[in-house]
Amino acid sequence: MKVEGKARIWKNYQKEIPDNDFFYVRSCVRQNFFPGAETTFLRIMKDELGINVYDDPAHTSCTGIGYHADIVPFDTTMTVVARQFALMTEKGFKNMIPSCITSFGLYTEILETWEHHPEVLEKARKYLKEATGRTFEIPENLSHASDVIFKFRHKIAERAKYKLINKYTGKPLRVVEHIGCHYAKMFPSKGVGGAEYPYVLTGMVESFGGEIVDYPERRSCCGFGFRQYLVMANRGYTIANTKKKFDSMDPYKPDCIVTNCPGCPMFLDKGQYAIAELEGRVYGDGKYGIPVLTFEELAGIVLGYDPWDIGLQVHQIPVEPLLDKIGVEYDKSAKYKGIGGRDLGKPQHSKLIKAYIE
Amino acid sequence: MKNWGYSIHKDNQIDLDRNDTSVYKALILVEPSIARCISCGSCCATCSSGEYTSLSFRKIMIQISRGETKDLYSNLSQCMLCGKCILVCPRDVNTRNAITKLLQILTTKN
Amino acid sequence: MAESKKIAVIGGGIAGMEAAGNLVNLGFEVYLIERTNRLGGNVANWYCLFPDFKPSSKVVEQLKPAIQNKVQFRFGAEVCKTEKKGNKHLLHLNDGEVLECDAVVVASGFSLFDAHRKEEYGYGIYDNVITSADLEKQLAENHTVMTTQHKAPRKIAFIHCVGSRDHKVGNAYCSKVCCVTGVKQAIEVAKMHPEAEIYSFYMDLRMYDRQFEDLYMEAQTQHNVRFIRGRLSECFENADKTILLKAEDTLSGKPFRLSVDMVVLLVGMQADQSLKHISDMFALKTSDDRFLSVADVHTSSIYSGVEGVYLAGACTGPKSIHETLNSARAAALSTAIYLNQN
Numbered sequence: 001m002k003v004e005g006k007a008r009i010w011k012n013y014q015k016e017i018p019d020n021d022f023f024y025v026r027s028c029v030r031q032n033f034f035p036g037a038e039t040t041f042l043r044i045m046k047d048e049l050g051i052n053v054y055d056d057p058a059h060t061s062c063t064g065i066g067y068h069a070d071i072v073p074f075d076t077t078m079t080v081v082a083r084q085f086a087l088m089t090e091k092g093f094k095n096m097i098p099s100c101i102t103s104f105g106l107y108t109e110i111l112e113t114w115e116h117h118p119e120v121l122e123k124a125r126k127y128l129k130e131a132t133g134r135t136f137e138i139p140e141n142l143s144h145a146s147d148v149i150f151k152f153r154h155k156i157a158e159r160a161k162y163k164l165i166n167k168y169t170g171k172p173l174r175v176v177e178h179i180g181c182h183y184a185k186m187f188p189s190k191g192v193g194g195a196e197y198p199y200v201l202t203g204m205v206e207s208f209g210g211e212i213v214d215y216p217e218r219r220s221c222c223g224f225g226f227r228q229y230l231v232m233a234n235r236g237y238t239i240a241n242t243k244k245k246f247d248s249m250d251p252y253k254p255d256c257i258v259t260n261c262p263g264c265p266m267f268l269d270k271g272q273y274a275i276a277e278l279e280g281r282v283y284g285d286g287k288y289g290i291p292v293l294t295f296e297e298l299a300g301i302v303l304g305y306d307p308w309d310i311g312l313q314v315h316q317i318p319v320e321p322l323l324d325k326i327g328v329e330y331d332k333s334a335k336y337k338g339i340g341g342r343d344l345g346k347p348q349h350s351k352l353i354k355a356y357i358e
Numbered sequence: 359m360k361n362w363g364y365s366i367h368k369d370n371q372i373d374l375d376r377n378d379t380s381v382y383k384a385l386i387l388v389e390p391s392i393a394r395c396i397s398c399g400s401c402c403a404t405c406s407s408g409e410y411t412s413l414s415f416r417k418i419m420i421q422i423s424r425g426e427t428k429d430l431y432s433n434l435s436q437c438m439l440c441g442k443c444i445l446v447c448p449r450d451v452n453t454r455n456a457i458t459k460l461l462q463i464l465t466t467k468n
Numbered sequence: 469m470a471e472s473k474k475i476a477v478i479g480g481g482i483a484g485m486e487a488a489g490n491l492v493n494l495g496f497e498v499y500l501i502e503r504t505n506r507l508g509g510n511v512a513n514w515y516c517l518f519p520d521f522k523p524s525s526k527v528v529e530q531l532k533p534a535i536q537n538k539v540q541f542r543f544g545a546e547v548c549k550t551e552k553k554g555n556k557h558l559l560h561l562n563d564g565e566v567l568e569c570d571a572v573v574v575a576s577g578f579s580l581f582d583a584h585r586k587e588e589y590g591y592g593i594y595d596n597v598i599t600s601a602d603l604e605k606q607l608a609e610n611h612t613v614m615t616t617q618h619k620a621p622r623k624i625a626f627i628h629c630v631g632s633r634d635h636k637v638g639n640a641y642c643s644k645v646c647c648v649t650g651v652k653q654a655i656e657v658a659k660m661h662p663e664a665e666i667y668s669f670y671m672d673l674r675m676y677d678r679q680f681e682d683l684y685m686e687a688q689t690q691h692n693v694r695f696i697r698g699r700l701s702e703c704f705e706n707a708d709k710t711i712l713l714k715a716e717d718t719l720s721g722k723p724f725r726l727s728v729d730m731v732v733l734l735v736g737m738q739a740d741q742s743l744k745h746i747s748d749m750f751a752l753k754t755s756d757d758r759f760l761s762v763a764d765v766h767t768s769s770i771y772s773g774v775e776g777v778y779l780a781g782a783c784t785g786p787k788s789i790h791e792t793l794n795s796a797r798a799a800a801l802s803t804a805i806y807l808n809q810n
Contacts, residue, residue, distance in 0.1 A: 001705055005593035008584065196587040216704035216712045236364035243366055251707055277360040371723040386692070393689045397697070397719050420719045423694060449685075 001214060006197045013194035017143045017151040022053045023093035024145070025084055027100035028061045030262040030294075036311020038099050040300040041145055048159055048303060049152050054091055059084050064102040068226035078120070079127040081110050086134035094140040097148055101261035104144040105182025108190050111142065142190075144183060146260035146295045150192055150200045153207040161304030164210030166255070167327040172211035173255040176290075177201035178245075178268065180261025181221050201258055201295060208302045217248035223271070224263040239278070242271035246283045246290070254284075256291040256322050258298050268292045269316045276353040288354050289317040301328060308334050313344075320357040332357070377425025384463045385422065389456045394449040395419045401443035401453050411436040415443055415453050422460070431464050472497045473570040473807045476559050477539075478547060478746065481509020482531060482789065483781025483796045484575035489534025490800035491573070496807065498539040499567050501559075503742070505543045507532065509577050515607040517789060518645075518652040519679035527789060542567075546742070550749040555810060557750075557776060570810075571776040571803045574760065575796065576746055578737040578782040581631025581639065588702040589630070589733060596711055597703055597731045599630075600646070603653055612660050613730070617709060620661055621729040625713055626650045627700045628670040632736030641757045643736030644786040647673050648680045650734045651687050658691035666693045667726065669700050669715050677788065698724060703731060737786040750777050759785045770799040778803045 022045075030037055045051045063080050066072035084107075088096055098104045114121035121138075128134055149156070164173040179198045184191025193199025196219070202212045223241030228234040245268070249257075259265040269292040276282050276289075284290040292315065293301070300310040307328065312319045313335045323330055335356065336344045347355040386392055401415040402408050412429075413436040421430065434457055443453040473496055477488045480502030488498045506512065508528035517524050542561060549560040559567040583591035583599045591597050595616035598606075606613050615621050628650055632643040647670070654666050668687075673695070675681045687693040698715040706712050710727045717724040739758035747754050752772045753761040760783050763771040772779050780799035781792040 001595065002593055005584075005590075008592060009587055194587065197593070214705065216706060218704070219702070232363060234364075235362070236367045239364075240367035240369065244369070274362075275366065278362075278366055280359065369723075371725055372717055372720060374724070374726040390689065393692060394685060417720070420717070424717060424720060424724070426720070 006193075006199075009197050010193045010199045013189060013191065013199070015143070015147065015190065015192050016141065017147045017192075018095040018141050019151070020051055021093060022051065022095050022097045022148065023088040023091060023139075024053050024055045025059050025062070025096065025098045025100075025103060026055070027098075027103065027262040028065065029266070030099060033262065033266045034294050034297065034311060035314060036300075036309070037294040037296040040296040040305065040310045041099065041149070043305070044149070044156065044296065044299055044303065049155060051148075051152075053097075054093060056087050056091065059087055062098070062100070062103040062106055064100065064106045065226055065230075067106065068102065069230050070227060075123070075127065077106065078110050078113075078124045079131060081107060082124045082128040082136055083132060083134060085139060086128060086132070086136035088139065089135070089137045094137070096139040096142050097145050098142075099145050099262075101144065101180030102182045102263075104142070105180075105186055107142055108187050111138065112187065114138065144200075144260065146183075146200050146204075147192055149295055149299055150203050153204045156299055156303065157207045157209075160208065160302040162302050162326050162328060164205065164208045164302065164326065166325045168325065172209055173322075173325060174213050174253065175205045175210045176213045176215065176218075176249050176252075176254040176257040177205060178218075178222065178257055178259045178261075178264050180259070180264055183260065201260055204295060204298070205258060208298070213249065213252045213254045215249040215252050217245045220245055220248075222261075222264040222267040224267050229267075238267065239271055239274055242267050243275050243279075243281075246272070246275065246281075249290075250283045254290055255325060256293055256319075258293050258295055260295050265292045265294050273316045273350060273353055273355075277350060280352060282353050284317075285321065288321060288357070291315065291317050291319045291322045293319070293322075301326065304328075306330065308337070316355070318354065318357050372424045372426060374424065378427075379423065379425040381427055381430075381460070381463055381467070382422040382425070385456065385460055388459045388463075389452055391449075391451045392419060392456050395451050396449055398448060400446040400448060401451075404442050404446045406438050406440050406442060407436045413437055415457070418460070419456075427464075431461070431468075434461055434464070474499065474568065475571045475573060475803060475807075476501060476547075476557070476567055476569040477573045477575055477780075479509065479575035479577055479781070479783075480504070480507045480541075480543075481575065481577045481781065482511050482527065483577060483783075483792050484509075484573070485528075485531040485535055486793045486796035487573045487575055487778075487780045487800045487803075488539045489531060490797055491803060492535065492538045494800065494804045496804070498535075499542055499569070500535065500539045501542045501545050501547060501561070501567075503544065503546045510580070511789065513601060513604060513608075515604040516652070516656065518648045519677075519683050521652070521656070547746070547749065555776065570807055571778065572750065573778045573780055573796075573799050573803055574746060574750070574752070574772070574783055575780040575799075576740055576743055576783045578759075578786065579740040581637070581643075581735040581738050583630055583733045583735050585637050586630060586733070589627070589700065589731075590703045590705065590711075591733060594703060594705040594711055594731075595709055596729060597733065600649055600653060600732055600734045603657075603732050607656065613657055615709075615729050619729070621657075621664055622661075623665045623667070623710075623726075623728040624654075624657055624661075624730045624732065625667040625669060625700075625711075625726070625728045626654055626732045626734060628668065628673075628734050629699065630733040630735050631738065633671065639736060639738055639757070641785070642674065643738075644674065644676070645788050646734040646736055648675060648677070648683060650732075651675075651680075651683045651693075653732065653734075654687050654693045655683065655691055658687070658693065666691065667728065668693055668695045669698055669713070670695060671697070671699050696724065737782060739783070743783060746783075750774055752777065757785065759783065770795050770802055776806065778806075
């Protein structure tokens with residue numbers, strides 16, 4: 001592997017990412033799957049970087065899940081997205097940053113459609129006006145939240161308390177990066193580094209001191225696929241895709257996986273439990289599995305945030321082995337304590353894969 | 359193991375890193391003309407059996423060269439050994455002999 | 469005889485050499501303008517040629533006697549600007565020299581497709597992904613082929629149509645000679661490494677010329693080269709540095725995967741970047757494929773349609789060596805007829 005070969009491609013996919021004043025739109029599902037991720041993002045933006053981000057309680061789902069599951073038609077989706085743009089316009093912002101990869105892909109798709117078909121834009125304006133009385137400006141810049149963390153990765157690294165270095169061996173931690181499909185596969189030029197060798201998470205991991213694992217199924221989907229997973233009878237197909245990735249990455253002995261999508265960490269994290277239950281296979285150390293992080297959680301860890309403040313206790317695969325390798329100081333006993341020390345109870349262990357460290 | 363009403367699907371890809379191509383290798387030793395096959399399908403179009411059964415000499419050549427031998431014996435058994443395929447093959451593959459030899463190889467193997 | 473007429477031949481590859489040699493033979497004064505410092509162009513970078521494995525250096529050597537000490541070479545030279553003075557073309561070279569010519573033969577050739585552009589194949593990223601041109605270079609230098617880890621390859625895959633028949637990279641046309649080049653190289657590698665398994669991933673095999681089909685048959689029957697009909701989708705590097713290939717085996721209708729020690733990308737031909745400048749200077753037309761247009765594809769395939777400008781070799785599209793040399797001779801003859809009539 002020649003990294004300079006990848007750098008050559010990365011040069012062709014430079015992306016403009018603004019440095020301040022963002023209108024943030026949240027993901028529908030992340031707050032359930034990994035509830036600390038978005039809070040951590042806002043904390044990093046505001047407290048560490050001093051960046052102006054507006055988190056608007058009035059925005060809704062972009063309908064991306066419904067759209068990709070053939071439930072919501074494009075005209076409806078487009079009108080809902082137009083409403084998000086209207087909220088942004090009303091609050092005086094020009095840079096939009098979705099938290100969700102599918103929202104990012106969908107907004108990009110809609111903006112591209114409007115660019116090539118101005119009559120469709122006019123239709124969206126008309127629908128929104130009729131439905132809500134609102135008008136909107138097209139964002140000057142659309143970046144994904146991971147693009148912004150990527151942009152400020154060196155600043156974060158400067159303020160970091162920890163590095164992604166294995167304290168037992170002194171070597172960089174081996175990190176698998178998993179990019180959401182809708183980040184750049186549809187529009188390679190909209191992703192940092194393009195679609196074949198995306199640099200957005202690689203750049204983050206490198207500046208935090210880690211090392212990227214390139215494995216054969218790196219480009220493959222986590223298996224979510226919306227209309228697949230949403231129908232129970234199709235879940236064997238979803239999990240087969242997830243398993244394919246694990247079978248491919250496991251020989252490289254990664255220390256953790258980092259993702260920039262709402263669905264992927266869900267399927268890579270919970271999927272390991274499901275694979276263990278269905279076929280008895282446990283990846284990584286064979287006991288706990290391979291920890292899966294969102295990019296915000298990863299940044300939060302290196303910045304020294306309390307792991308339980310950023311929500312790492314809700315992960316299926318325990319993160320403690322990773323925290324120990326990094327050398328993070330944390331209170332083991334506080335993992336399942338809520339606000340004010342309230343006992344949240346412990347999840348059950350499965351027979352094959354441990355849910356937490358005893 | 360849990361039963362959630364679904365299981366992990368098996369993939370349908372041809373994985374040549376995993377597949378066993380020994381049947382093909384054995385056949386090519388005794389009937390070297392199969393190396394000349396270009397998958398034109400003439401043999402299948404004229405095949406007495408192929409219009410009524412799943413027999414396809416073209417597919418069989420591809421399958422064994424990829425190490426995909428599922429249902430091979432039962433497919434081959436449908437051949438009437440009429441030899442019409444030899445007449446039409448533009449690359450002069452001894453198709454009839456390839457089938458008889460292939461049946462022998464599979465019989466010995468099992 | 470009055471002062472002999474002067475002709476500029478642009479390009480010192482085999483087309484330019486052959487055109488220049490013929491024109492000198494017909495009594496004209498010839499300038500041969502070559503931007504590098506050597507003759508033979510792309511052919512000089514090749515090892516052996518289809519269909520008879522003749523060393524390509526011999527072809528270049530065979531063309532030299534007709535021009536050595538007979539034409540006026542301008543090496544390291546490029547035409548920067550042209551002017552028309554009556555029927556004459558004034559060619560301004562990069563060193564300031566101005567050549568006054570009665571006719572021009574464009575023989576500027578082709579360049580190979582830059583395989584980096586097929587990002588999914590990992591050329592320049594994965595160690596053991598090389599191009600057909602890299603393989604020729606290895607063969608010419610070492611007379612054998614080894615992996616980047618200096619091991620004899622046990623499995624090698626040849627990938628057809630890299631940068632050809634590919635709308636996405638802007639080359640929708642067939643480069644015509646890569647099919648047989650792939651078969652030729654497969655045979656060469658098979659002879660050097662008889663134990664190796666050799667695979668060839670193709671969409672069609674266009675064995676259009678004499679003896680090409682024989683080579684294909686030889687590859688199948690003598691060397692057991694396995695032909696898989698399916699275009700390579702993507703390459704990955706396994707932990708042991710072997711390359712994992714994903715394609716569809718279209719004859720089985722199933723996805724197909726295979727790990728090999730080495731991948732050879734059969735890169736196609738494309739119009740050289742300099743052709744744009746040349747066509748602008750002489751007001752020549754180009755086609756959608758970026759090669760030069762010809763006055764008539766049937767009856768006048770070596771005439772540009774611009775008075776006094778003739779076309780030889782692969783500047784008008786992919787050609788094999790004998791096709792290139794025939795077109796160069798035809799361009800020389802047409803140039804001579806034009807000059808004798810004017």
